[in-house]
Amino acid sequence: MNRAFRFATPALAALAALTLAACGEAPSTAPEQTVEMDATNAAFVPRIVATVNLVVRETPSGNMIGNTTVAFTSGSRGTPVNIVDNSTADADKRSGYFQVTLTKSTIYEATVIAGPSKYDRTEATKQIGSSASTVNMGTQYLPVNPLFTINVKRATTGALLGGATYTVGWADGTAPWMQRTDNVDDMSGIVGVITFYGRSARNHQICEITAPTGYLIPSPSCKLAYATWGKTASVDFVH
Numbered sequence: 509m510n511r512a513f514r515f516a517t518p519a520l521a522a523l524a525a526l527t528l529a530a531c532g533e534a535p536s537t538a539p540e541q542t543v544e545m546d547a548t549n550a551a552f553v554p555r556i557v558a559t560v561n562l563v564v565r566e567t568p569s570g571n572m573i574g575n576t577t578v579a580f581t582s583g584s585r586g587t588p589v590n591i592v593d594n595s596t597a598d599a600d601k602r603s604g605y606f607q608v609t610l611t612k613s614t615i616y617e618a619t620v621i622a623g624p625s626k627y628d629r630t631e632a633t634k635q636i637g638s639s640a641s642t643v644n645m646g647t648q649y650l651p652v653n654p655l656f657t658i659n660v661k662r663a664t665t666g667a668l669l670g671g672a673t674y675t676v677g678w679a680d681g682t683a684p685w686m687q688r689t690d691n692v693d694d695m696s697g698i699v700g701v702i703t704f705y706g707r708s709a710r711n712h713q714i715c716e717i718t719a720p721t722g723y724l725i726p727s728p729s730c731k732l733a734y735a736t737w738g739k740t741a742s743v744d745f746v747h
Contacts, residue, residue: 558582558612560643562634564593564604564620566627567649568738572604576623578648582610590621614639620648625705628653628737654709654735657742658702660690660720668700669720669747676704679711679732689718709736716745723747 560580564573579588591597591608600607610616620632627650634648656676660669670690677684688694688702696703700720706712715730726745735741 556612557609558616558638558641558643559599560606560608560610560616560618560645561600562606562608562618562645563647564606564623565647565649567651572602573623573627573650574603576604576620578606579619579621580606580608580610581617581619583613584615586611586613588619612639612641616643616645618645618648620650623650626652628708630708651737653705653707654712654737655740656704656706656712656714656733656735657696657740658688658714659742659744660700660702661744661746663746668698669723670699671718671720672702672716672745673718674702674745675715675717676706677713677715679713681713684713684715687717690720706735710734714743720747 560582562578562580564576564578565571566573574593577590577592579590581588589597589608589610591606593603593606594601597608598606599609606618615635615637617633617635619634620629623629629650632648632650634645636643636645658672658674660672661667662669673687673689675684676686676688685707686704688704690702691697691699694702694704711732711734713730713732716725717729719725724747726747731743731745733741733743
């Protein structure tokens with residue numbers, strides 16, 4: 509914004525009047541002396557923001573889910589902002605509740621991009637249109653992934669055998685995305701029993717890549733297992 513500042517110089521006008529008086533002339537009305545100055549001020553335009561609320565729950569139980577990361581987007585072409593539950597950027601410190609400040613828009617999107625392996629994030633995107641200053645996106649539900657159990661047994665006695673390692677992937681033969689070793693990184697805590705959460709409700713291919721000590725990898729070395737969300741399935745590898 510440009511402004512012109514005018515500075516009058518009455519001292520010059522007074523001096524001119526005295527000079528004319530000394531010469532015997534009547535002073536005339538002297539024109540006002542002015543100086544123009546342009547001043548440019550950079551205008552500060554505040555960012556208009558909205559408060560956005562989101563809740564993350566488990567389905568079908570409705571239990572709150574903590575330890576998630578949600579990517580919030582303001583506007584159809586906005587850059588996602590990743591917010592960790594209970595972080596500094598999350599104003600609501602309750603587990604599973606998000607309250608974030610975003611640039612105000614007419615459409616908002618939230619996607620759960622990280623969280624406990626127990627939950628399926630395949631369809632974990634929620635979108636809402638709103639022009640309000642406080643936007644309640646409601647609840648994003650995450651289904652519980654299917655739970656799989658591998659039982660590693662001795663053929664003659666049915667006794668459980670420890671020390672085996674398995675990979676987990678899809679039934680289409682693509683590269684496996686998980687590896688679990690008995691009593692090392694499985695959930696059961698029982699030698700010879702490996703428990704883990706899968707991904708989504710579809711066929712999982714489980715392959716033995718390391719046999720129990722003193723045994724050979726069986727043939728076939730891979731088996732298929734299926735369970736829907738929140739359900740369990742088990743598969744036996746017999747040596």
